[in-house]
Amino acid sequence: MTRPRATLRLQLHHDFTFDDALAQLDYFAALGVSHLYLSPITTAQPGSMHGYDTVDYGVVSEERGGEAALRRLANALHARDMGLIVDLVPNHMGVGGAHNAWWLDILEWGRHSAFARHFDVDWHSPDPVLRGKVLMPFLGAQYGDELASGRIALKFDAALARFFVQYGPHVCPICPTDYAALLQLANHADLDALAKSFQGLTTQPDDQARAAAARDALRTFVEREGTAAIDAVLQAHSGVNPVTRERLHRLLERQHFRLAWWRTATDEVNWRRFFDISALAGVRVERHDVFEAVHKLVLRLYADGVIDGLRIDHIDGLADPREYCERLRQRLISLRAHPSYIVVEKILARGETLRDDWPVQGTTGYDFMNDVGALLHDPAGAAPLAQTWTALSGQDASFADVALDARREVLAAQLAAELDHAARALHRIAREQPATRDFTYASVHRVVAQLAMHFPVYRIYPANGLRSAEDNRYFDLALQAAREALPRASLAALDQVDAWLGARAPDSGSGNGAKPSRAAQGAHATQAAQAAQATQAAQTSGHASPSGTTPATASGTSAARHTAQNPPATPLSHALIAQRTALTLFSQLTAPLAAKASEDTALYRYGRLLSRNEVGADPDDFARSAKDFHASNALRQRRFPCALLATATHDHKRGEDARARLAVLSEIAPEWSATLRAWSTLNQPQRRNDTAPSPASSGAVAGPGQWAPGPMAEATLYQTLVGCWPPDLDVGDEARVRELAERVAQWQLKALREAKLRTNWLSPDEAYESDCQAFLLDILAPQRRDGFLQALTAFVARIAPAGAVNTLLQTVLRLTSPGVPDLYQGTELWDFSLVDPDNRRPVDFALRAAALDNGAPAAKLAHWRDAHVKQAVIARLLALRARAPELLREGEYWPLEVRGVQAAHAIAFARRHGDTWAVVIGTRHAAALLDGDLPLVEPARWDDTAVVLPNGCPAVDLHDWLSDAIRNATRHDQDNVLYLRDVLSALPVAVLSNLAPA
Template sequence: MTLPRATLRLQLHHDFTFDDALAQLDYFAALGVSHLYLSPITTAQPGSMHGYDTVDYGAVSAELGGEDALRRLADTVHARGMGLIVDMVPNHMGVGGSHNAWWLDILEWGRHSAFARHFDVDWHSPDPALRGKVLMPFLGAQYGEELAAGRIELKFDAANARFFVQYGPHVGPICPTDYAALLQSANRADLTALAAAFQGLTTQPDDQVRAAAARAALREFVEREGAAPIEFVLQSYRSDDPVARDRLHRLLERQHFRLAWWRTATDEVNWRRFFDVSSLAGVRVERHDVFEAVHKLIFRLYADGVIDGLRIDHIDGLADPREYCERLRHRLASLRPGEPYIVVEKILARGEALREDWAVQGTTGYDFMNDVGALLHDPAGAAPLAHSWTEITGEDAPFAQVSLDARREILTASLAAELDHAARALHRIAREQPATRDYTFAAVHRCVAQLAMHFPVYRIYPANGLRSALDNRYFEVALGAARKALPRASLGALDQVDGWLGARAPEAGGGNNGNPGKAARTANTGSARQAGQNQAAPPLSHAMIAQRTALALFSQLTAPLAAKATEDTALYRYGRLLSRNDVGTDPDDFSLDVEAFHAANVQRQRTTPYALLATATHDHKRGEDVRARLAVLSEIAPEWRETLRAWSTLNQPQRRGDTAQWSPGPAAEAMLYQTLVGCWPPGLDPADEAGVQSLAERVAQWQLKALREAKQRTSWIAPDEDYESECKAFLFDILSPQRRDGFLRELSAFVARIAPAGALNTLLQTTLRMTSPGVPDLYQGTELWDFSLVDPDNRRPVDYAQRAASLDDATPAAKLADWRDARVKQAVIHRLLALRECAPGLLREGEYWPMEVRGALAAHVVAFARRHGDSWAVVVGTRHAAALLDRDMPRVAAQAWGDTAVALPKGCPASALHDWLADVDHTAGSDAAQGKQGDQAHWLALRDVLAALPVAVLTNVAREHTQA
C-alpha cells in the first residue's frame, strides 16, 4: 500500500486541467505533500466545474486533458516519489442533457435496455402514466404549455440515423418501434420502403439488433439522398400546427419516458436521485455487472500504476456500503501487489464511529474537522451567544429542534417520492401475507415518515436483511420517537415496519409476521455478518429479497434526508455561531474540551491511523480561517452581543420593507454580520472601494445561496426575487463607500481586534492537523489564508505563483511578525510536512500520549506527545487566548505564562528537544526545578517553549537543512 504522508486536494475542470496541475508540481513537491488528491477524472457533463455529474465512467475527461494528460501527470508525480489519489463517484451519474449513453439507451428501449438495471428505476410505478416509463422532469413549465410554445421538437440525428425529441439541452430518443410510422407519415415512396425494415419491431434484445441494421440502411439513405426527405417527416410533427402538435403528443405518449415539469420530480420521480437533484440518477453499483462497468477505467488505471488510491464519494448512497468496500478492496488488491489505499466520504453523527468492518483506511476527515473546530470554541460562550440569538430572532429552539423541523419539511417538499418508494416496498411485504395485508399504505407511510424524521444518524448498515446490535442502538432512538409521535392506532403498523426493517429475519413463508421485540433485535448480533461470510449461502427467498430491498430504500431515504435537512437547510437557519455550522458538525455540540479531543485522537490512532485529517474541503460552508476567526466570538460573547446591537441600530435605515416583515430580517441580518466578520480580508482598508466591492460581490453570492437553502422566505424551488433583491441591496448599501466612516469603519476595527486571536486559532488548528494521528489533507490554496465561503466561492482559482514565491526555508517564528500575509501559516505546514518526511512513522502511526499541564494558564493549553520507536514529538498549542495576547500579535507574551508547564511522558528525552517551528532547542526541568516533590518528572516551561510562537513541535528527530 502506498501510504500518503500528506494529500493535496485539487479541483479539476476545464480551466484547471491535468497539465495545469503538472505545471505546479514543483511547488507541491517543495511544500511537502506526498500525494495529489484529484476531484473526479471520469467524463462529466460538458462544462462541469466539479466532475460529480459523470456521464461516462469508461473515459478520462477530455476537458481535463484526457488519458494521455493524466498519464503525463502520473509519470511525473511518480518520478518524484509522489502518488495520485482520485475521487470516485459510484453512487450516481449525470442525466438529462444528451451525453449519458447508458441513460439515453433506457429512454429509448425502456425496461429492455441493456442498461435498464444499471439505474434504480421503478418500472412498476403505481401511477399508470409512469408504468414502464422514466420520468424526465426537466421542463421549465407545464408540459402542455411547453408543447404549445414549440419548445419540444422532433429532430433527426443524421450521423446516427436516430429520431429524438429535444427540449433545450435535453434529448429523449424515440424508440425504433415508432420509426415505421414516422417514415410513413411523409407519404414518400422512398421513406415508406425504408419503413418496412422497422415494421413489427419490439423492444426485445433480438429486435434491437434488427433495429440497428435498419438504422444502418436509413443512414446510408441519408448519406446518399441528404436530409431533405427526413424534413417531410419532421414537418408532420411540428408544434405550430394543432394537428401536427397532437401527433407529436401522441408519439411522446408512446415513448419509454415522460417529459414533465421539473416541479413534478418531488412527488413523482420514479428513479433514485442524488439527494433531490433531478440531474443526478442513482446507480445500482451493488449489481456485479454494474460494479464492473462503473469501475472498469479505474481498475485499468490502478493496474497500470497510474493511480495509487481512491476516495469514494457519498458512500452512504450505496445499497450496501460494507459489501461495496470489501468488493472494491478485493478487486484492487487482485490487480497489483500491496494493499490499496481507500478512504470514504462519510458524515459521522454525534457519538458515531466509522464501522470497523469496512475494508477502508478511514474517512476523508470531516470528523477531525469537527473535533478540532470544537476545540477552538470556549464553552463559556455557548449560553450567552444562544441568548443573544434568541434576543435577535425570537427563536430559542436548540439546533436539534431546528433540524427536526427541517426534516419534516424536506420529507414533504423535496423527498416525497423517495418516502413513497420506501413505504411502498414495505407495503408490498404487508400484502404478501393474510396476517398483515390489512395494514394500509397510508399507515405504513406514516410509520416510515416518523422513523426517517427522527433518525439520529445518516443510516444503518444491516447485513443480509438484519440489523446488528449497533444498528439497533440508533434504530431504537428513532423507534422510540416514532412511538411518541404516532397515534396509538398506528403502533401495530409501526411494530410490523420495525420487523420488516431488519428486527428479525423473514419467516420461511415470506411473511415475517411474528411479534417484534428488543430480544429479537439483539439476537441478530453477529449472525448477519457471519451469514455474509458464508460463501455457500443458499439462494435468497422472495421474502429475503423484499426485506433487503425495503432496508436499502429506507437507508437511501434517511441519508439524503439527514443531509438535506441538516447541511442544506437547518445550518442556514440556526445562527448562534456560524463557525459551528459546517459539514459534519452539530451546532448543539458547541465545544470540545481537551480531554475529549485527546480521546478522539487516541481512537483515531487505534482504529484509523491512515484516515485523512481535513480542515477545509470543496464542500465546506466557510473556510478554515473564517471558522477559526469566528470561534473567537465564543471568548468575547458579551462584547459580540453589544456589537450586534450597535450594528443593527446603525444599519436600520438601510433595511427594506415595512416594520412587520423587513428585509433581510433579523436572522439573516445577524448571520450576515458574522459572515462579514469571518471573511473580511486582513489588511482590507474600508477606503479601498474596489476591494470592498469585490468582497461585497462574493458575500452576495453566499447570501443568495444561504437564503435559498434556508427555505424560509425564498428557496430554489420557489424563489422570491423581490426579497432576494432587497437583501442584496441591503448588503451593498451597508458596504457602500458612503459607509466608510460608519459601518465599514466599525466592521474593520472589530475585525482588527479579533484577527490576531483568529490567526492564533489558525496556527493551532494547522499544527494539530499536521501532528494528530492520520494523514493531513490540504485543500487547494489553503496553505495561505482561507477566507472562502460556500461553493462556488471555495473553488475560486488559486494564485500558485504567489504561493510558490512565498515558500522558503525560514522558520515560522521568523514570519510571525508579518502574520497578516499568512506566510507563517504556510511555513508551519512546510516545516511539519518536512518532519513527517524525515520521520514517516512518527506522526502518522506513532503512539499518542496526552500530556499533563499545570500552572495558572493550564486551561489555555493543549499538549500531547507522539512516539514511534525512539523518535518523539511533543506538540504544544495555545487556545482560548483572546484576552491574553501580546498586543496585536497572535501569541501570548512569554512572561504571561508564569508557572504554566507541561509534563513530558516517561521515556521522552528531556534535553536537546528541537522545535521545528522556531529552530531552537529546549531542555526540560525536573519537579525540583518546579518546586515539586515526588517522581522527578520533567517539565517544559511554556514561557520558554511558546516564547516565539503560539504553537511548538519539539522532537528528537534531527532536522536536516532543506531548500524549498
C-alpha cells in the same frame, strides 16, 4: 507509493487541467505533500466545474486533458516519489442533457435496455401513466404549455440515423418501434421500403439488433440522398399547429419516457436521485455488472500504476456500503499486491464512529474537522450566544429542534417521492401475508415518515436484512421518538415496520410482527452474517448480485457457488429479498433527508455561532475539551491511523480560517452581543420595508416578512463579514471591498434559499432577495467607510490576532494528529472562503510558490497578516512527516498534562515511534491573554504554566521544528516539564522532537 504522508486536494475542470496541475508540481513537492488528491477524473457533463455529474465512467475527461495528460501527471509525480489519489462517484451519474449513453439507451428501449438495471428505476409505478416509463422532469413549464410553444421538437440525427425529441439541452431518443410509422409519413418510396425493415419491431434484445441493422440502412440513405425527405417527417410533428402538435403528443405518449415539468419530480420521480437533484440519477453499483462498468477505468489505471488510491464519494448513497468496500478492496488487491488506499466520504453524527467491518483506511476527514473545530470554542460562550440569538431572532429552539422542523419540511416538499418508494416497498411486504394484509399504505407511510424524521444518523448498515446491535443503537432512538409522535392507532403498524426493517428475520409464518429479544436478534444476525459472507464470497468471484436480484451468471459457475448466491426458492428467501429491498430504500431515504435537512437547511437557519455550522458538525455540540480531543485522536490512532485529516474541503460552508476567527466570538460573547446590537441599530436605515422597531434598540422582534433582510439573516450576515474580511483589506480600497461584497452577496443568496424561510430554490421570492442584496451593498458602500465599515474593520482587527492563533493551532493539530493531513487547494495561505462555488475559486499558485522558502515559521510571525507563517508551519511539519513518516501517521499517541495558572489555555500531546518522539504544544482560547496585534501570548502571561513530559521522552536538546530553537526540560516535583513561557516565546505553537531537521 500507496500510503500517503499528506495529500493536497485539487479541483479539476476545463480551466484547471491535468497539465495545469503538472505545471505546479515543483511547488507541491517543495511544500511537502506526498500525494495529489484529484476531484473526479471521469467524463462529466460538458462544462462541469466539479466532475460529480459523470456521464461516462470509462473515459478520462477530455476537458481535463484526457488520459494522456493524466498519465503525464502521474509519471511526473512518481518520478518525484509522489502519488495520485482520485475521487470516484459510484453512487450517481449526470442525466438529462445529451451525453450519458447509458441513460439515453434507457429512454430509447425502456425496461429492455441493456442498461435498464444500471439505474434505480421503478418500472412498476403505481401511476399507470408512468408504468414502464422514466420520468424526465426537465421542462421549465407545464408540459402542455411547452408542447404548444414548440420548444419540444422532433429532430433527426443523421450521423446516428436516430429520431429524437429535443428540449433545450435535453435529448430523448425515439424508440425504433415507431420508426416505421414515422418514415411512412414522408411519402417517399425509398423511405417506405426502409420502413418495412422497422415493422414489427419489439423492444426485446433480438429486435434491438434488428433495429441497429435497419438504422445502418437508413444512415446509408441519408448519406446518399440527404435529409429533405426526413424533414417532412419532422414538419409533420411540429408544435406550431394543433394537428401536428397532437401527432407529436401521441408519439411522445408511446415512448419509454415522460417529459414533465421540473416541479413534478418531488412527488412523482420514479428513479433514485442524488438527494433531490433531478440531474443526477442513482446508480445500482451493487450489481456485479454495474460495478465492473463503473470501475473499469479506475481499476485499469490502478493496475497500470497510474493511480495509487481512491476517495469514494457519498458512500451512504449505496445500497450496501460495507459490501461495496469489501468488493472494491478485493478487486484492488487482485490487481496489485501491496495494500491499496481507500477513504470514504462519510458524515458521522455525534457519538457515531465509522464501522470496523469496512475495509477502508477511514473517512475523508469531516470528523477531524469537527473535533478540532469544537476544541477552538470556549464552552462559556454557548449560553450567552444562544441568548443573543434568541433575542435577535425571536427563536429559542435548539439546533436539534430546528433540524427536526427542517426534516419535516424537506420530507414533504423535496423527498416525497423517495418517502413513497420506501413506504410502498414495505406495504408490498404487508400484502404478502394474511396476518398483515390489512396494514394500509397510509398507515405504513405515516410510520416511515416519523422514523425518517427522527433518525439520529445518516443511515444504518444491516447485514442480509437484519440490523446489528450497532444499528439498533440509533434505530431504537428513532423508534422511541416515532412512538411518542404517532397516534396510538398507528403503534401496531410501527411495531410491524420495525420488524420489516430488520428487527427480526422474515419468515413464512404468521407475520404477526412480534419482536424477538435482543438475544434472539443476535442469533438471527449471526445467521444473516454467515449468509452474507457466502453471498459476498460469490460476489468477489463476480457472480452474485448484492441487491437480492438474480443476475446473469457466467458460464461454468460451480454448483456450490450457485447455491451460495441462489439459495433455495423458499418463502423465506423471497421474504428476505423483500426485506433487504425495503431496508435499502429506507436507508436511501434517511441519508439524503439528513443531508438536506441539516446541512442544506437547518445550518442556514440556526445562527448562534456560524463557526459550528459546518458539514459534519452539530451546532448543539458547541465545544469540546482537550480531554475530548485527545480521546478522539487516540481512537483514530487505534482504529484508522491512515484516515484523512481535513479542516477545509470543496464542500465546506466557510473556510478554515474564517471558522477559526469566528470561534474567538465564543470567548468574548458579551462583547459580541453588544456589537451585534450596535450594528443592527447603525444599519437600520438601510433595511428595506422596515415597519417594525429595531430589536437591538427596543428588544422587540420584527415579524417575519416585515423587513429585509430580517433579524436572522442580518445577524448571520454580520458573522459572515467578520469571518471572511481579509486582515489586509483597507476600507478605502473600493475595488476590493466591492469584490468582497459580490462574493458575500453570492453566499447570501444561497444561504437565504437554503434556509427556505422567506425564499427558496423551488419558488424564489426575487423581490425579497433583491432587497437583501441591496442592504448588503448599502452597508458596504464607500459612503459607509466612516460608519459601519470602520466599525466592522475595527472589530475584525480586535479579534484577528486570536483568530490567527486558532489558525496556527488548527494547522499544527491537523499535521501532527494521527492520520494523513489533507490540504485543500490554496489553503496554505489564508482561507476565508465561503460556501461553494466561492471555495472553488481559482488559486494563485505562483503567489504561493514565491512565498515558500526555508525560513523558520517563527521568523514570519511579525508579518502574520500575509499568512506566510501559516504556509511555513505547513512546510516545516510536512518535512518532519517526510523525515519520520511513521511517527506522526501511526506513532503512539500520549495526551500530556498541562499544569499552572493558564493550563486551560494550552493543549499538548506527544507522538512516539520507537525512539523517536515529537511533543506538540499549542495555545487555545487566547483572546483574554493577547496584548497588541501580534498573535502571541507574552511569555510572562504564562507564569508557571508547564507541560509535563512522559517517562521515556527525551528532556534535553529537543529541536523546535517551528522556531529552530533548542529546548530543554526543567526538573520540577520529580517531573520533567517544559515551561510555556520558554517553549511558546516565539510562536503560539511548538513541535519539539529529538529528531532534528536534516
